[in-house]
Structure formats: structure tokens, C-alpha cells
Amino acid sequence: MFKGNFIDNLPKIYGTYTGGFFVFIILMAIAEQAGVSAKNIGVMFVAFTVLIYALIGYLSRTIQVDAYYVAGRQVPTVFNGMATAADWMSGASFVALAGGVYYGGYTYMAFLVGWTGGYVLVATLMAPYLRKFGCYTVPDFIGTRYGGNLVRACSVFVLFIASFTYVTAQINATGTIASRALGIPFEAGVWVGLISILICSMLGGMRAVTWTQVAQYIVLIVAYLIPVFWISNKVGGGVFPHLMLGDEVARLGELEQQFGLVKNSAADMKAAGVPGGLKYISGTHAGVPEGGMAVWKYLSLAICMMVGTASLPHILMRYFTTPTVRAARKSVAWSLFFIFLLYSSAPMLATLSKLALMDPNLPTGIIGKSISDVQSIEWVQRWSEVKQVFIADFNGDGILQLNEWFMRGDVVVLATPEIAGLPFVISGLVFAGGMAAAMSTADGLVLAISNALSHDIYYKIIDPKADTAKRLLVARVLLVIIGAAGAYIASFRLTSILGSVAWAFDFAMSGLFFPLVLGVWWKRATRQGAIAGIMAGILSGLTYLLWVYPKFSVPIFGGVNTPFLGIDHLRFGMIGAPICLVVMVVVSLMTKEPDAATQKMVDDTRIPTGKAILGKQH
Amino acid sequence: MSNKDAYWNKTKNHMIVTLVLWAFFSLVIFMFGSELNTMSFLGYPLAYYMTAQGSLLAFVVMLFWTANKQEKIDEEHGFSEREED
Numbered sequence: 001m002f003k004g005n006f007i008d009n010l011p012k013i014y015g016t017y018t019g020g021f022f023v024f025i026i027l028m029a030i031a032e033q034a035g036v037s038a039k040n041i042g043v044m045f046v047a048f049t050v051l052i053y054a055l056i057g058y059l060s061r062t063i064q065v066d067a068y069y070v071a072g073r074q075v076p077t078v079f080n081g082m083a084t085a086a087d088w089m090s091g092a093s094f095v096a097l098a099g100g101v102y103y104g105g106y107t108y109m110a111f112l113v114g115w116t117g118g119y120v121l122v123a124t125l126m127a128p129y130l131r132k133f134g135c136y137t138v139p140d141f142i143g144t145r146y147g148g149n150l151v152r153a154c155s156v157f158v159l160f161i162a163s164f165t166y167v168t169a170q171i172n173a174t175g176t177i178a179s180r181a182l183g184i185p186f187e188a189g190v191w192v193g194l195i196s197i198l199i200c201s202m203l204g205g206m207r208a209v210t211w212t213q214v215a216q217y218i219v220l221i222v223a224y225l226i227p228v229f230w231i232s233n234k235v236g237g238g239v240f241p242h243l244m245l246g247d248e249v250a251r252l253g254e255l256e257q258q259f260g261l262v263k264n265s266a267a268d269m270k271a272a273g274v275p276g277g278l279k280y281i282s283g284t285h286a287g288v289p290e291g292g293m294a295v296w297k298y299l300s301l302a303i304c305m306m307v308g309t310a311s312l313p314h315i316l317m318r319y320f321t322t323p324t325v326r327a328a329r330k331s332v333a334w335s336l337f338f339i340f341l342l343y344s345s346a347p348m349l350a351t352l353s354k355l356a357l358m359d360p361n362l363p364t365g366i367i368g369k370s371i372s373d374v375q376s377i378e379w380v381q382r383w384s385e386v387k388q389v390f391i392a393d394f395n396g397d398g399i400l401q402l403n404e405w406f407m408r409g410d411v412v413v414l415a416t417p418e419i420a421g422l423p424f425v426i427s428g429l430v431f432a433g434g435m436a437a438a439m440s441t442a443d444g445l446v447l448a449i450s451n452a453l454s455h456d457i458y459y460k461i462i463d464p465k466a467d468t469a470k471r472l473l474v475a476r477v478l479l480v481i482i483g484a485a486g487a488y489i490a491s492f493r494l495t496s497i498l499g500s501v502a503w504a505f506d507f508a509m510s511g512l513f514f515p516l517v518l519g520v521w522w523k524r525a526t527r528q529g530a531i532a533g534i535m536a537g538i539l540s541g542l543t544y545l546l547w548v549y550p551k552f553s554v555p556i557f558g559g560v561n562t563p564f565l566g567i568d569h570l571r572f573g574m575i576g577a578p579i580c581l582v583v584m585v586v587v588s589l590m591t592k593e594p595d596a597a598t599q600k601m602v603d604d605t606r607i608p609t610g611k612a613i614l615g616k617q618h
Numbered sequence: 619m620s621n622k623d624a625y626w627n628k629t630k631n632h633m634i635v636t637l638v639l640w641a642f643f644s645l646v647i648f649m650f651g652s653e654l655n656t657m658s659f660l661g662y663p664l665a666y667y668m669t670a671q672g673s674l675l676a677f678v679v680m681l682f683w684t685a686n687k688q689e690k691i692d693e694e695h696g697f698s699e700r701e702e703d
Contacts, residue, residue, distance in 0.1 A: 101670075106651070106665065106666055106669060109666075109669040109670055110648075110669070112669060112670065112674060113644055113648070113669055113673050113674070114644075116673075116674045116677050116678075117640060117643070117644040117673070117677055119677060119681065120636065120637070120640040120644075120677055120680060120681060120684075121637075121640070123681050123684060123685065124633050124636045124637060124640075124684065125633070128688075242671060243660055244660075245661075245662070246658070246660050246661015246662045247661055249661075249662055249663070249666065250661070285666075286655070286662070286663050286666040287655070288651035288652040288654075288655045288665050288666075289652075290652055295648070295649055295651065298648055298651070299645055299648060299649070302644055302645065302648070303645070306644060324699045325699060326685075326689060326692070326698075326699050329684075329685040329688060329689075330682075330685050332681060332685075333678070333681035333682045333684075333685050336677060336678050336681055337678050340674050340675065340677075340678050343674055344670070344671045344674055344675070347670035347671070348670075603622065606622075606626055606629070607622065607625065607697050608692055608697050608698070608699050609697045609698070609699055
């Protein structure tokens with residue numbers, strides 16, 4: 001069908017794929033008109049897309065080391081950007097981001113700035129140099145630059161903690177979406193999710209993950225943008241919501257005044273039996289909280305997310321796959337562009353969703369209406385059954401107040417199409433998008449962990465004489481083990497205990513940011529400095545987390561501790577990273593400066609041309 | 619000063635300029651959130667607009683700009699890569 005090699009045909013292949021996906025959406029819309037049930041449409045959406053990913057994974061199988069670890073270093077700039085965007089945007093971003101903005105307003109949007117601004121650090125400080133270095137994994141860079149197995153093992157340790165924290169949350173999200181779309185129990189959904197993830201990555205490693213991630217990006221962005229534009233036009237928000245929702249934001253401010261922002265007491269909520277995880281609107285949408293502490297909290301969260309972004313191995317390793325250093329730089333820019341398409345839409349979706357519920361002039365509005373009327377609405381009933389929405393008439397007047405309407409954040413993305421009266425085919429599409437987002441991130445993470453263990457621990461430390469077949473076998477076995485461990489933990493629903501996705505960023509920034517940056521930008525950085533810095537950073541960060549997070553501090557320290565300078569459990573990287581920097585610099589200056597060979601290696605890393613430090617196959 | 623050192627100096631300065639711009643859009647403007655919010659852009663309160671969209675867009679533009687500029691520095695010093703097939 002296609003002449004020439006695979007890489008040259010990529011635009012055609014993915015163009016055909018995107019066209020095919022639209023045809024599929026239209027077929028589903030026709031099926032809905034013909035009377036196919038909503039449930040079956042959801043099943044078909046998820047099953048069809050997952051089958052396509054599995055097919056891509058199978059076709060990309062490989063027996064080559066460099067194809068397995070870095071996709072043969074031939075991924076074109078723009079496609080690597082799409083793959084990175086899918087790798088980056090997790091099930092949590094897809095499902096929860098708009099909900100976060102819905103409840104958190106301006107304050108929450110520090111996450112948006114943090115999760116995009118971090119790419120400036122990736123592009124200027126890291127990606128081109130790591131690409132030039134020619135490493136297979138992030139610890140591969142640290143182990144070679146600083147020299148020695150101990151520093152390599154320390155960086156694998158940090159990578160493991162950061163990525164594993166993240167991956168259980170992703171498998172959990174995959175399970176949640178699979179269980180809802182396919183109508184199976186959560187535990188079964190987790191294992192279905194895991195098998196889909198493994199099929200995409202096991203046979204072809206990075207190569208297979210790259211090409212499935214591109215396909216997943218296309219699905220997830222289509223699934224996110226179509227509803228946003230459609231809803232905007234339906235509720236009168238304008239054809240292009242990103243530029244035209246100024247009036248709606250202002251209107252939300254008026255409505256907040258009209259209904260009043262009331263804080264419920266914990267006792268009232270307990271007495272009314274509000275299910276866990278459901279929230280109500282108690283803060284302003286666009287208002288900026290006053291005071292220095294509020295500013296500091298915004299900035300510290302943004303800093304943690306930005307620096308964490310630049311240290312997360314599953315993102316950095318995507319830039320090892322481009323053909324050149326120059327392509328790595330451009331590829332970061334494209335990644336951020338593709339991420340921007342979704343991130344800039346989340347606040348718009350939150351605004352539209354809030355307006356649809358709050359504005360009494362809209363047919364969809366429910367706040368200020370009589371509770372018995374609201375309870376008879378179909379989507380309210382459906383989502384009440386699964387405890388995703390809840391009504392508590394605190395003042396007993398029979399009218400729904402703003403503080404009496406409880407909803408889980410995820411519902412903003414999953415139910416807004418229904419609330420705004422869009423056909424179910426759109427909800428099926430949203431399920432497929434959420435599944436794509438969760439799977440693509442889980443794939444990247446599981447691969448990052450198992451590659452570090454198979455390359456850096458097994459091949460570099462345990463058995464340097466292993467042949468290619470044995471290395472790839474070990475890599476695949478580890479992939480299955482890591483995936484299964486993640487799914488096993490996720491199936492216990494321990495994520496509420498494991499805490500937030502934000503922790504992965506804090507762990508990574510505590511232990512990896514400065515060793516990576518200084519490895520390129522400061523020749524004087526020594527092995528001893530790196531070892532001391534990594535361990536001091538990660539251990540101080542971890543200790544602070546145990547001290548500050550109530551679920552840990554109560555059993556360990558016997559009480560709840562007040563965060564130091566407002567640095568709570570979401571921001572513990574603010575403790576770990578500076579300690580890492582100071583320790584690394586002090587110990588480096590106290591030890592002998594790196595030898596001439598190491599200094600030359602750093603010099604070569606800084607220049608785009610010339611041979612990579614590590615060979616094509618190593 | 620060798621060509622390599624000159625190249626690295628330019629690269630370093632370029633890095634610093636990029637990071638100053640980055641700090642401006644990610645940190646400095648949000649130090650003045652409540653003041654900015656009294657102004658408006660496209661009908662949005664300004665601080666709200668920047669955190670929802672403006673700064674994000676600035677980062678995207680900045681990254682394309684910075685990559686192009688760095689390529690020019692590469693060329694000037696003869697470290698430009700030939701696109702590989």
C-alpha cells in the first residue's frame with residue numbers, strides 16, 4: 001500500500017488512521033440513531049481503540065537493543081512531540097484536570113503553569129545534551145558522567161520511587177475507565193488495563209510505545225476538543241471558546257455573588273452522609289486570593305511541578321529517540337504545543353461546565369431549582385447511583401443551593417457532554433480518550449522503570465557479558481513484573497493512601513534535577529558529590545513527606561504537624577531539591593576534581609556535532 | 619579563546635536569557651496576581667487569563683524561538699548537524 005520506508009510514510013499512515021477514526025465515530029453516531037444502547041457504544045469505543053494499539057504494538061516488535069531502548073533513534077521531530085504529549089498527559093490530566101479547575105479556580109491553575117513551564121527547563125538544560133550523550137536511560141547518563149555503579153544505582157533508586165508512585169495511579173485510572181466503559185468490576189478492569197498496556201510495550205519496547213503513543217495522542221486530543229467546542233456552541237459560549245469566554249467568566253463571578261460561596265462544616269457533611277471524594281464549590285473561579293502566603297503557595301506549587309517535569313525519566317527518555325540533537329530541541333517545542341492544545345482547553349471546559357450547572361437562565365442549570373425537580377433529571381439519577389453526585393438539603397428549604405450540590409471532579413469531563421445534552425456517542429469518545437491517556441502514560445512509566453532495571457542494574461552492574469537475546473528477555477520479564485506489581489497495588493485501591501500524582505514530581509526533583517543539570521553545566525561536579533546529593537535530596541524529601549502528611553505523621557510521629565513555611569505534602573520537593581543542591585556542591589568542592597577524561601566527556605556533550613559519548617549499541 | 623569556548627559562552631548566555639523569560643512568565647507575573655486581575659484581556663481578568671492560557675502560550679512560542687536561535691548559534695560556530703537520513 002505504501003512505497004518507501006516506514007518513517008517516510010508516517011504522515012500518510014497516521015493521516016489514514018485519523019481519517020479512519022473519524023469514520024468510526026460517524027459509524028457509532030449512526031449506530032446510536034439506529035438504537036444501539038449507550039453501554040454497547042461505550043464498549044465498542046474502548047475495544048476498538050485498544051485493539052488498534054495492540055496491533056501497532058505487535059507490528060513494532062523488535063529484537064534489536066537500540067530499537068527496544070530508544071526506538072532506533074529515528075523518530076521524527078513532530079511525531080516525537082505527539083508521543084511525548086501522550087506520554088505526558090495521563091489519565092489524571094485527561095479526567096481530573098478540568099475538575100481541578102472547576103473546584104480550585106485560579107489557585108489550582110498553578111498546576112497548568114507548572115506542567116507546561118517545566119518544558120522550558122527540559123529544552124534548555126537537559127534534552128539536547130542527554131540526546132548528544134547517547135544514553136539509553138536517565139541513570140545511564142548519571143552512571144557514565146559521574147562514573148561508577150554506586151551513583152548509577154542511586155539514580156535508579158530515585159527513578160524507581162518517582163515512577164512507581166506515578167504508575168499505580170495510572171493503572172488505577174486505566175482500571176476505572178475500563179470498568180465503567182466495559183461494565184466490569186474495578187478489579188477486573190485493572191487487569192484488563194494492564195494486559196492492554198503490556199501488549200503495547202512488551203514486544204517492541206520503546207519503538208512500540210512510541211508508535212502507539214502517537215495513535216493514542218490523536219484519540220485523546222480528538223476526544224477532548226470535540227466536546228469542548230460542541231458544548232461551547234451549544235450553551236452560547238461562542239465558536240472558539242478559548243478566545244470568547246470572557247463574558248462567561250464574568251457571569252460566573254456574578255452567579256457566585258448571587259448564590260453566595262458558603263463553607264459547609266465537616267459535621268454537617270458527615271451528618272448528611274456525603275460520600276467521600278465528592279466536593280462542592282466554595283471558592284471563586286477567577287478571583288486571586290489575597291496575601292503573601294497565597295502567592296507563595298501558588299509559586300511553590302508551580303516551581304515543584306516545573307522542576308519535577310524536567311526530572312521525570314519517562315519524559316526525558318522520549319528525547320533520546322530523535323535522530324539529532326537539533327531534532328531533540330525542536331521536539332520539546334512540538335511536545336509543548338501538543339500539550340498546550342489540551343491544557344488550554346481544560347479551564348474552558350471547567351468554565352462551560354460550571355456555567356451549564358449554575359446559570360438559572362440555561363435549560364441545563366440546576367442550582368437554585370427545586371431539589372425534587374433536579375433529582376428527576378436522568379443524568380443526575382445515573383451519576384447518583386454510582387455515588388458520583390450527591391444532594392444534601394442543609395437548610396431544608398427544598399431548593400438546591402450551591403453548597404448543597406456535591407460532585408466528584410472527574411464528572412466534569414465524563415458527564416458534561418451528557419449534562420449539555422450531547423449524544424452518547426460523544427461520551428463513548430470521551431471514554432476512549434481517557435483510556436488512551438491513561439494507557440499511554442502507564443506504558444511510558446512501566447518502560448522507564450523496567451529499562452532502568454534491565455539496562456542499568458542487570459546489564460551494567462550484574463551481568464555485563466550478557467548477549468542481546470538475554471538482555472531483551474530480561475527487559476521483557478521485568479516489564480511484566482513491574483506492570484503486574486503496579487496493577488496488584490492498584491487493585492487494592494491503595495491510591496488514596498499512596499497519595500497524589502504530584503509526589504512523583506517532588507521525588508524526581510529531590511533526587512534527579514541537580515545531578516542531571518550539574519552533570520552538563522558544571523564540570524567540577526564529582527561522583528562523590530552526586531552520590532551524596534542524590535541520597536541527601538531523596539531522603540530529606542521523603543522524611544519531610546512522612547513528617548508533614550497526616551496519614552503518615554499520625555502513626556509515625558504521633559500527631560499532625562504544621563507545614564513549615566506552608567510547604568505541605570504536595571510541595572515537599574521544595575525541601576529535597578535545595579538540600580540536594582547544597583550537599584552536591586559542597587561535597588564536590590571537597591573532593592578531587594573529575595579527571596581529564598571526564599572533563600572531555602562533558603565538553604563533548606555540550607557540542608551538537610561529533611560522536612555520541614555512548615555508542616549506538618552499548 | 620577557542621571556538622568551543624566561544625560557542626559554549628554564547629549557548630550559556632542564550633540559556634540565561636531563556637530562563638529569565640521563563641521566570642517572568644511562570645513566577646514574576648503571578649507575584650502580582652491580584653493587581654493584574656483588575657486589568658482585563660479578551661474580556662478575561664488578566665491574571666486568570668495568564669494562568670489559564672497566556673503563560674502556556676508564551677512557553678510554546680518561547681520554545682520554538684529558543685530552538686531556532688540555538689540553531690543559529692550552532693551554525694555560526696560550525697557545529698550544525700547535517701540532517702541524517
